[in-house]
Amino acid sequence: MQTYLVGGAVRDELLGLTVKDRDWVVVGATPKQMLALGFTQVGSDFPVFLHPKTREEYALARTERKQGHGYHGFSVYSAPDVTLEEDLLRRDLTINAMARSEDGELTDPFNGMRDLEARQLRHVSDAFKEDPLRILRTARFAARFQPLGFSVCSETMALMRDMVAAGEVGHLVPERVWQEIQRALHEQSPTTFFQVLRDCGALDVLIPELSPEPRFRAALSALRLAHAGKATTPERFAALFSTLDEPCGTKRAKALKAPNDCQNLARLAMAFKPIIQQLDPTQPDAKTLLELLEKADLWRRPERFSQLVLVLECALEATDQQRLKPLEKAADAASGIDPQALMKRGFAGKELGEAIRAERLARIKQALCRSSS
Numbered sequence: 001m002q003t004y005l006v007g008g009a010v011r012d013e014l015l016g017l018t019v020k021d022r023d024w025v026v027v028g029a030t031p032k033q034m035l036a037l038g039f040t041q042v043g044s045d046f047p048v049f050l051h052p053k054t055r056e057e058y059a060l061a062r063t064e065r066k067q068g069h070g071y072h073g074f075s076v077y078s079a080p081d082v083t084l085e086e087d088l089l090r091r092d093l094t095i096n097a098m099a100r101s102e103d104g105e106l107t108d109p110f111n112g113m114r115d116l117e118a119r120q121l122r123h124v125s126d127a128f129k130e131d132p133l134r135i136l137r138t139a140r141f142a143a144r145f146q147p148l149g150f151s152v153c154s155e156t157m158a159l160m161r162d163m164v165a166a167g168e169v170g171h172l173v174p175e176r177v178w179q180e181i182q183r184a185l186h187e188q189s190p191t192t193f194f195q196v197l198r199d200c201g202a203l204d205v206l207i208p209e210l211s212p213e214p215r216f217r218a219a220l221s222a223l224r225l226a227h228a229g230k231a232t233t234p235e236r237f238a239a240l241f242s243t244l245d246e247p248c249g250t251k252r253a254k255a256l257k258a259p260n261d262c263q264n265l266a267r268l269a270m271a272f273k274p275i276i277q278q279l280d281p282t283q284p285d286a287k288t289l290l291e292l293l294e295k296a297d298l299w300r301r302p303e304r305f306s307q308l309v310l311v312l313e314c315a316l317e318a319t320d321q322q323r324l325k326p327l328e329k330a331a332d333a334a335s336g337i338d339p340q341a342l343m344k345r346g347f348a349g350k351e352l353g354e355a356i357r358a359e360r361l362a363r364i365k366q367a368l369c370r371s372s373s
């Protein structure tokens, strides 16, 4: 029985980065032997075990064969005679397909080290095309390592284009797509993720509304600003979607199965952006804004109101920023309510809720009127 450190941990170690999760591959063992050593099995599909002390994942070496469409059409073959090289062959990128033995020896059958030095994201083998999720993973690694100078090599980009043209991306379930998008939104260069997806054609399948210029540039610029401002996931997602038309964008966010807070904030950003762009900052149309605020029920949730302002700050052109002033003031006014003070005045329960709502509304009206006078 031999144990090897594999995948991201070896890659990050060689890049001099902090290693967070360590995954191991065990060659020459059976599930029975692992259980006898005190490991516990996790999941039933793959032969993966948890170390009794460290709780790190130990997977028995395995090979995979594609049977159907999408990422789940695989049959897994695991047996003590599956070699380390066979296990590494099923991995996505060469930089993720290296292993280190317990005595420190590197196994690198696909030249991962060469690609690491050349800053290239390259597929391990033609088997890459069997799993469309690898397109999103590659785009995500491009987003993570772009600041270190990495890019997708031309052969892998060509393969990804072929996969998209063959219709593979359409077979991905929304949950997996969202999982990758959500992670990508927090990588070092989130815009690179969407750029790579666009370059290979996957964006036209996953979020086609985002692809045409100049909308795409504007979306990336908003996302870049949200990232620089260390925005939350809903704020980043809403910044990206802020350039879309409300009905289409709302439908797409739902189809992606984005969580409700992301969908709601994106919908608000899409609804408010065109109205703010029309607003005269010296004489804001307080009535229209109020109607919209009421429709969006924003005074019930001042925190969402502030999030919206932040997203719009990222989404609006520099020349339009001043048009946001009335909304900023209204958001400040809405959040400046102290429920404790109202409670001291004797409000409680449903009445307290109503009082908060009425006071917020009054303050917002006041703030909007002040802006227009």
Ligand code: ATP
Residues within 6 Å of the ligand: 006, 007, 008, 009, 021, 023, 090, 091, 092, 093, 096, 097, 131, 133, 134, 137
């Ligand atoms: P991260 O730092 O994001 O955790 P990671 O490389 O450790 O990066 P994981 O998703 O934890 O990524 O996967 C561990 C390893 O398993 C990868 O390095 C890669 O070798 C392999 N892998 C994971 N998913 C796939 C996939 N869909 N196709 C091929 N190989 C994969």
